[in-house]
Amino acid sequence: xxxxxAPKTWPTLEVLRPVPSELHPATDNPDLLExxxxxxxxxxxxxxxxxxxxxxEIVVGLKCEIGYVHTGIEKNIEQKTYWKAIPYVPRMDYxxxxxxxxxxxxxxxxxxxxxVPRRAEWIRVLFQELARLHSHLIFLGTGSVDLGGIALLFxxxxxxxxxxxxxxxxxxxxxxxxYCQVGGVAEDLPKGFEPKCREMIAFxxxxxxxxxxxxxxxxxWSQRTKGIGVLPPDFALQMGxxxxxxxxxxxxxxxxxxxxxxxxxxxxxxxxxxxQAGDTHARFRVRIExxxxxxxxxxxxxxxxxxxxxxxxxxxxxxxxxHELHTSMESLIHHFKLVTExxxxxxxxxxxxxxxxxxxxxxxxxxxxxPKPWRVRLRSPSLVLLQSLAxxxxxxxxxxxxxxxxSIDPVLGDVDR
Amino acid sequence: MTDAILQANSPTWGAxxxxxxxxxxxxxxxxxxxxxxxxxxxxxxxxxxxxLPEVCRHLRDEEGYDLxxxxxGVDYLGYEGEVAGYWGGGADGRDxxxxxxxxxxxxxxxxxxxxxxxxxxxxxxxxVADGDHRRLRVRVWVDDGEAVPTxxxxxxxxxxxxxxxxxxxxxxxxxxxxxxxxxxxxxxxxHPQRKDYPLGGEPVQFSDEV
Numbered sequence: 173x174x175x176x177x178a179p180k181t182w183p184t185l186e187v188l189r190p191v192p193s194e195l196h197p198a199t200d201n202p203d204l205l206e207x208x209x210x211x212x213x214x215x216x217x218x219x220x221x222x223x224x225x226x227x228x229e230i231v232v233g234l235k236c237e238i239g240y241v242h243t244g245i246e247k248n249i250e251q252k253t254y255w256k257a258i259p260y261v262p263r264m265d266y267x268x269x270x271x272x273x274x275x276x277x278x279x280x281x282x283x284x285x286x287x288v289p290r291r292a293e294w295i296r297v298l299f300q301e302l303a304r305l306h307s308h309l310i311f312l313g314t315g316s317v318d319l320g321g322i323a324l325l326f327x328x329x330x331x332x333x334x335x336x337x338x339x340x341x342x343x344x345x346x347x348x349x350x351y352c353q354v355g356g357v358a359e360d361l362p363k364g365f366e367p368k369c370r371e372m373i374a375f376x377x378x379x380x381x382x383x384x385x386x387x388x389x390x391x392x393w394s395q396r397t398k399g400i401g402v403l404p405p406d407f408a409l410q411m412g413x414x415x416x417x418x419x420x421x422x423x424x425x426x427x428x429x430x431x432x433x434x435x436x437x438x439x440x441x442x443x444x445x446x447x448q449a450g451d452t453h454a455r456f457r458v459r460i461e462x463x464x465x466x467x468x469x470x471x472x473x474x475x476x477x478x479x480x481x482x483x484x485x486x487x488x489x490x491x492x493x494x495h496e497l498h499t500s501m502e503s504l505i506h507h508f509k510l511v512t513e514x515x516x517x518x519x520x521x522x523x524x525x526x527x528x529x530x531x532x533x534x535x536x537x538x539x540x541x542x543p544k545p546w547r548v549r550l551r552s553p554s555l556v557l558l559q560s561l562a563x564x565x566x567x568x569x570x571x572x573x574x575x576x577x578x579s580i581d582p583v584l585g586d587v588d589r
Numbered sequence: 590m591t592d593a594i595l596q597a598n599s600p601t602w603g604a605x606x607x608x609x610x611x612x613x614x615x616x617x618x619x620x621x622x623x624x625x626x627x628x629x630x631x632x633x634x635x636x637x638x639x640x641l642p643e644v645c646r647h648l649r650d651e652e653g654y655d656l657x658x659x660x661x662g663v664d665y666l667g668y669e670g671e672v673a674g675y676w677g678g679g680a681d682g683r684d685x686x687x688x689x690x691x692x693x694x695x696x697x698x699x700x701x702x703x704x705x706x707x708x709x710x711x712x713x714x715x716x717v718a719d720g721d722h723r724r725l726r727v728r729v730w731v732d733d734g735e736a737v738p739t740x741x742x743x744x745x746x747x748x749x750x751x752x753x754x755x756x757x758x759x760x761x762x763x764x765x766x767x768x769x770x771x772x773x774x775x776x777x778x779x780h781p782q783r784k785d786y787p788l789g790g791e792p793v794q795f796s797d798e799v
Binding site: 187194248406411413492520538549 | 601602605626628629631633655656657658659661664665668679700709710714715721722723724726739744745746748749750753757766767770771772773774781782788
């Protein structure tokens with residue numbers, strides 16, 4: 173299906189005043205109805221409470237109340253040595269889990285000025301794209317349920333299992349693998365991974381085509397999504413929107429290519445997927461096309477992955493290989509020191525952003541020269557994109573609010589951390 | 590350390606934008622950039638706290654930094670001076686409430702003059718062709734109780750970031766239209782991300798006997 177076209181003129185979307193992220197009703201008409209959408213409602217994709225004011229069926233007021241799954245991950249990471257902090261990270265954005273691990277390890281590597289072996293960079297790209305695929309599949313499935321089409325949920329969850337099987341095969345875990353390490357990845361790809369991955373690619377290409385047909389030719393789908401929640405690019409940037417939502421408004425900004433990209437994307441290359449219309453339909457389309465693009469990247473990785481080590485050999489930072497512990501006293505000492513004390517990171521402030529499935533996912537890390545981070549802040553894309561919801565929902569039907577929320581794709585674990 | 594490695598390790602930052610800092614000084618006076626810090630290829634400009642919105646407005650309008658990437662508060666209480674072992678304990682065992690980051694210090698030096706640092710990371714998106722999406726960090730220093738002027742007038746997306754910094758660190762943002770707690774419950778006492786807020790010391794919620 174052809175890409176969406178840009179509207180001839182973007183609708184003017186003013187930043188809401190006084191509060192940019194909240195829509196207050198213009199009148200205090202007593203007939204207005206205030207309802208709580210959530211916190212426990214499937215259409216809020218987690219534990220999000222939307223305090224909505226309705227005039228009939230029209231949304232005239234909206235406030236996002238968040239924090240229901242705040243678990244203090246940033247505070248906890250301050251109490252952990254760097255390598256013990258890695259498992260916390262993927263539990264925030266639990267749909268695009270591998271992006272979190274990679275972003276954290278990249279921030280630590282940047283602070284350490286540690287070089288990562290090429291093969292490890294390629295493996296990271298492979299799993300980042302698998303995680304993106306996984307995230308977009310859930311997006312499509314749950315998004316279609318919000319629009320009343322339940323079939324796609326089952327198809328997407330079946331396809332998602334194929335992706336998780338690959339994670340299980342390589343890392344031992346279906347989700348939250350803790351596979352990314354500071355300096356590389358934990359293990360090399362297992363035997364038989366490549367053919368299984370190629371099988372998945374073939375299967376998934378077919379599946380994505382089917383999903384596309386299923387919704388593209390559906391008139392109800394088109395009517396529910398086209399022209400709904402139009403996000404002009406300048407407004408999107410003012411509200412800090414990044415990732416697929418920004419690209420759906422025609423801005424080809426993707427950290428995988430910006431300034432040449434990061435990690436192995438510098439070698440593999442990538443072309444950002446954009447759509448022009450900026451509406452709910454475009455945001456769905458951009459993710460469907462990104463699934464195809466991810467499959468292409470995964471195939472390129474399988475075709476061109478270089479040989480070599482999968483983790484750096486800096487023994488002050490990286491655990492020695494297991495077999496050396498039986499024969500080498502020095503390795504045993506390194507192992508002991510790393511496990512009990514951790515490694516120290518030079519003092520200073522770094523910020524390492526990567527492109528997760530929802531946009532710019534960055535770690536702002538301050539080190540004091542000790543073995544634990546002094547402060548870590550997670551710039552989660554979901555927290556930022558939720559701010560635009562009130563402006564997008566202004567004057568929309570309540571049912572469209574659900575569609576818009578689904579299309580901007582926040583993950584509440586990522587919002588609340 | 591070669592440039593190639595540094596480039597690979599500092600994704601999406603681009604070259605340090607000293608030119609923007611020079612033009613900023615030319616436009617707003619020499620005192621506006623108190624210090625330039627370059628660490629791992631990232632350029633940080635320390636600016637006077639009262640001039641933060643003015644600086645950001647200049648960077649947005651004249652230099653094209655159109656995306657506010659994040660606003661991060663950092664509590665530097667006890668950052669320098671202290672030397673402690675990994676366990677953060679003394680002769681009578683491990684003290685869970687000690688600052689757990691008090692490990693081996695390579696650089697025991699305070700990075701700024703006051704307790705809290707507020708870092709604002711900016712990026713160029715729309716205003717440049719692909720390949721030069723530079724980033725720049727502007728930082729201000731405040732003490733407990735001192736307010737930072739809000740950035741919501743310049744970058745509306747600062748709203749949630751600033752509410753979070755207030756909620757977790759107790760940094761006040763003067764002029765913010767809606768400065769209330771965002772992640773913690775509304776009746777929560779204290780600001781949990783501060784270094785003097787103990788981990789594990791708070792009462793467990795909803796555990797009262799009925």
